[in-house]
Amino acid sequence: MTDPQSLAPDFARRYGPRALILGGSEGIGLAFAERLAAAGLDLTLIARSGEKLEAAANSITASHAIDVQTLVLDLTGRDVEERAAEIVAAQDYGLVIYNAGATHGVGLFLEQPADRALNLVRLNCATPLAFAHPALSAMRRRGRGGLILISSMSGMAGSGYVAAYAASKCFEIVLAEGLHWEMAREGVDVMCAVATLTDTPAMRRSGMVEIDGLVPMEADAFAGGALDALGSAPIWYAVGEAAADAMRGNRRTANTANASRMSAQLWGIDAERPIQG
Template sequence: MNESDLASYGPWAVVVGGSEGVGAEFAEQLAAAGLDLVLVARKEGPLEETAGRCRAHGRDVRVVSADLTVPADLDRVMQVTDPLDVGLVICNAGANSYGSDFVDGDLAEFMKVLTLNVTVPMALAHHYGARMKKRGSGGIVTIGSLSGYLGSSQHTVYGGSKAFVRIFSEGLWLELREAGVDVLHLVLGVTDTPAMRRAGLDFDLPGLVVGRPEEVAAEGLAHLGDGPVHVVSGNERGAAAGAAEDRARAVLGHHRLMSELMRRRVSHDA
């Protein structure tokens, strides 16, 4: 999809999780395509930095510092954007903010993971999707993960939440396509983002496919009209493993890879 095609989703786009990494790349590429932006994230400093780069393209850019796990903050994002003609929403906020073996972990913390990864995308899609349906055009992008295809130790809730959003997005695509609204669930693999670097992930693990934020965002925008699901290039094998007949073998294989990533991270941190 070229820049003129992307401009048709305007005039305004909301990028949730737009302060850094893939979200920031979405924002900059949309600004370059001629869309005005509302950027939403928790940290105001990184938000303003990204906003400055987007304004350099001559666009109107507004920032909203918000913790979307707090209902009042989520409502505030919607209220701030209600006067604007929003034609595109990128639901990039979502992370494994708490990792632990499930039965040994804190249930309240797991519930926060569900809120960020399930409740927030649902609420955003409901609010903006209704407006787009009325205007007869628009686009909604949800961000997925290979973790949503196979279960993984200490990622039980996160993986389950990503599986939910993938199936939810497919259903939403069916409901909105006749109204002229595109829905895309973009499935990421390991991606070299600031958050992953802060987590100490070792990107040099042999055979590991590592995505670059600018390439991931560009690929997502290029396939925006193709919905309902697009797996970022290089990760097709991982997604296909989710349909393996020998489910136990596939889950164990995925578990070994994730365990090695965690081991290498611990070694790197040490």
């Protein structure tokens, strides 16, 4: 069971009474939920699978005396902006965590339907905006609260085989930087937590292959590090600031080449196969 003392003593006062976790039924989202429940925050979990949401809620309430509500929602739906406003208005959310957008359909851009890329833009760009606006507006009125956007090291540079995904995750990083600057004067904390390769059910389902010597981060370790960092910086890198700085110091073309090779390796793609015209 998660130790509630892993969070700062005043965490619940700053970010309670309830947290909204989008993509909260498993993996990183569930790890956040378990840590927040241990700290005494009530929860609202959103995901597409009602069955997984119910299992997550039952698991949490079996260990913690809190209220857990669940809501089935497709975060790429055309009515998501209207739904976001309704959901945020329905509860007193002191913390919103946007944890959606795992890599699926890895492959060359032109070998996939255009709507797959557009779907990633809706999921990782449009929907975070739809929830951030009403949530931050409410937090500004209270003078406290927090928003965490979950991004990926893929957003640090362009990458073949995940071109649209990497671009959409870059959006979250830059958005959080700007919102952190704007909201700091209002007493509201905004942060982007940038994940490295993390062991989650979604990543396993994506077809990722195991590579000798490459050990994925545990979801609980990622969630704990991100929550500890909230309020201290606009961006928290799971790999550490030194590793992120080293990547930023490289030529961007080199980073893209390295990221593309890694993407091919992780998903068992033959990177030497000629691209068909």
